């Protein structure tokens with residue numbers, strides 16, 4: 263479904279939107295609108311948009327962003343992870 267070219271454009275889109283629209287990206291990953299991103303959201307997002315991924319890889323990303331280690335990425339943690347602003 264995603265050729266090399268479209269994957270590249272997707273990554274650019276993600277990187278661009280990181281600066282300008284973190285809300286949009288957060289809501290995109292938090293599909294059910296729970297107000298946080300959990301491992302399932304992250305895994306689904308990575309599989310859908312970045313091609314096949316492993317659960318372990320999604321877990322690594324989660325752990326890196328989950329500053330208070332409650333297993334969820336809330337918006338402040340997400341924003342901090344992407345744009346480096348203090349939560």
Ligand SMILES: [Ca+2]
Pocket residue numbers: 328329330331332333334335336339
């Ligand atoms: Ca957290």
